[in-house]
Amino acid sequence: MYKYHCLNAISKSGLDIFPETYEAQETMEYADAVLVRSASMHEMEFPLCLKAVARAGAGVNNIPLEACAERGIVVFNTPGANANGVKELVIAGMLLASRDIMGGIEWVKAHAGETDVAKRAEKQKKEFAGCEIEGKRLGVIGLGAIGALVANAALHLGMEVYGYDPYLSVDSAWSLSRHIRHVKDVNEIYSQCDYITVHVPASENTKGMIGKDAVQKMKDGAVLLNFARDILVDEQDVMDALENGKLKKYVTDFPNPQTAGKDGVIVIPHLGASTEESEENCAKMAVKEIREYLENGNIRNSVNYPDCDMGKRGSNARITILHHNVPNMIGQFTAILAGRDLNIADLTNKSRGKYAYTMIDVDAENLEGVEKDIEKIRDVLKVRIIS
Numbered sequence: 443m444y445k446y447h448c449l450n451a452i453s454k455s456g457l458d459i460f461p462e463t464y465e466a467q468e469t470m471e472y473a474d475a476v477l478v479r480s481a482s483m484h485e486m487e488f489p490l491c492l493k494a495v496a497r498a499g500a501g502v503n504n505i506p507l508e509a510c511a512e513r514g515i516v517v518f519n520t521p522g523a524n525a526n527g528v529k530e531l532v533i534a535g536m537l538l539a540s541r542d543i544m545g546g547i548e549w550v551k552a553h554a555g556e557t558d559v560a561k562r563a564e565k566q567k568k569e570f571a572g573c574e575i576e577g578k579r580l581g582v583i584g585l586g587a588i589g590a591l592v593a594n595a596a597l598h599l600g601m602e603v604y605g606y607d608p609y610l611s612v613d614s615a616w617s618l619s620r621h622i623r624h625v626k627d628v629n630e631i632y633s634q635c636d637y638i639t640v641h642v643p644a645s646e647n648t649k650g651m652i653g654k655d656a657v658q659k660m661k662d663g664a665v666l667l668n669f670a671r672d673i674l675v676d677e678q679d680v681m682d683a684l685e686n687g688k689l690k691k692y693v694t695d696f697p698n699p700q701t702a703g704k705d706g707v708i709v710i711p712h713l714g715a716s717t718e719e720s721e722e723n724c725a726k727m728a729v730k731e732i733r734e735y736l737e738n739g740n741i742r743n744s745v746n747y748p749d750c751d752m753g754k755r756g757s758n759a760r761i762t763i764l765h766h767n768v769p770n771m772i773g774q775f776t777a778i779l780a781g782r783d784l785n786i787a788d789l790t791n792k793s794r795g796k797y798a799y800t801m802i803d804v805d806a807e808n809l810e811g812v813e814k815d816i817e818k819i820r821d822v823l824k825v826r827i828i829s
C-alpha cells in the first residue's frame with residue numbers, strides 16, 4: 443500500500459487515478475508521496491519515508507529542490523499542463539489594461555437601480571474608453587509552455603510579436619509561429635514593445651530581472667504584465683514608473699502589500715492556473731508521475747533529478763538508487779550484485795548536475811540485504827527495491 447498526502451486541494455479527477463493500493467493521509471508523516479500546488483515547503487521537515495513530491499503546476503520556487511535531492515526525494519512538476527489557462531488570463535490582462543473595463547463595470551454597479559442609468563452610461567462611457575491591442579507590439583520574455591502560447595495567440599489577435607528566450611527548447615521552437623520576431627537582446631523588447639509579458643521561472647538568476655534599468659528603457663506608456671512570479675520584478679521601481687507616468691499599467695497575478703489596491707496596478711489573486719481544465723490537467727499529470735516513480739522507478743518531468751525510464755517493471759526485481767554524480771558508483775553497485783552471484787538483466791544510469799540515478803533490473807526475486815549494502819556506499823542518497 444502506498445500513502446500520499448496533499449498539501450493543497452488537488453483536483454479529484456487526478457486523485458481518482460490512484461488505484462486502491464494508494465491511501466490518502468491527513469499528514470505527511472507516513473507519506474511516500476506529496477502533492478502540492480503553491481504551499482511553501484521551505485520550512486517543512488520531511489519524513490524518511492517520503493520519496494516523491496509532485497508539484498501540480500509549473501513553478502517550483504515553493505519547494506527546496508536541493509534539500510529534497512539530498513534526502514533522496516524526487517521532485518516533479520507538470521510542464522505545460524496549465525499553460526492554456528495562463529495564456530487566456532494574459533490576454534484578458536492585456537484587454538483590462540487597454541480599456542478601463544473594470545472602472546466601467548464599477549460605475550454601472552454604483553448606479554444600479556437608477557432609472558436613467560442607460561442614458562447616463564452613454565454620457566459617461568468616454569471616461570472608460572481605451573485602445574485596441576490589434577496592431578500593437580507585444581514582447582514576450584520566456585518562450586516556454588506559456589510564453590509560446592501567448593505569443594501565438596497574440597499574433598492571431600493582430601499584434602506584432604517579439605520573443606526573447608536565450609534558452610529556448612527545441613519543443614518550444616517548433617511550437618512558435620514563424621511570424622514571431624526572434625529577439626536576441628532583451629533591450630529590443632524593452633525599447634520597442636507596447637506590452638511586455640514575462641514568462642520565466644523564478645530563480646536566483648531571474649529574481650529582480652525587471653527593475654529600474656529595464657523600465658527606463660521601456661516605451662512611455664508601456665504596459666507590463668507579470669503572470670510568472672512577483673519576485674521577478676522590482677515592484678518598487680515599477681510603482682515609481684506608474685506614478686511618474688512612464689508606465690501605463692502593471693498587471694500582476696501576485697497580490698502583495700506593495701501592489702494590492704495601488705493606482706495603475708491591476709492585481710489578480712493568482713488565478714492563472716485556476717481553471718477546471720488546468721487543475722485537472724495538472725493533477726492527472728502529477729498523479730501519473732508519482733505512480734510511475736513509485737511503481738516502476740521511472741522518473742518523468744523531474745526538476746531535481748534526471749529523467750530516467752526503463753519502462754514497466756517485469757518479473758525481475760528493480761533496484762533504484764539516487765546518488766551523487768561522482769565516479770565509480772556503478773562499479774560499486776555491480777560489485778555488490780556480483781558478490782551475490784546476481785545477474786543484471788538491464789541497467790540505466792542518468793545524471794543531472796550534482797545528482798544521478800541508477801536503475802538495475804536483476805534476474806532474482808530475493809534480494810535480501812542488497813538494499814542495506816548499497817545504502818552503506820558513500821554518496822548514495824536513497825535505495826529502493828521494487829519487487
Ligand SMILES: NC(=O)c1ccc[n+]([C@@H]2O[C@H](COP(=O)([O-])OP(=O)(O)OC[C@H]3O[C@@H](n4cnc5c(N)ncnc54)[C@H](O)[C@@H]3O)[C@@H](O)[C@H]2O)c1
Nearest residue numbers: 500501584585586587588607609641642643669670714715
Ligand atoms: N500565474 C500562474 O498561475 C502561473 C501558472 C503557471 C506558471 N506560472 C509561472 O510561469 C513560469 C513559466 O511557466 P511555463 O509553464 O511557461 O514554464 P516553462 O519552463 O515551459 O518556460 C519557461 C521559459 O523561460 C525561459 N527562460 C528561463 N530564463 C530566462 C531568462 N532569463 N530570459 C528569458 N527566458 C528565460 C526558459 O528557457 C523557458 O523556455 C513558471 O515558472 C511559474 O513561475 C504562473
Ligand SMILES: O=C(O)[C@H](O)COP(=O)(O)O
Nearest residue numbers: 479480498499500501715
Ligand atoms: O506555477 C504555477 O503552476 C502557478 O503559479 C499555479 O499555481 P497554483 O497551482 O497554486 O494555482
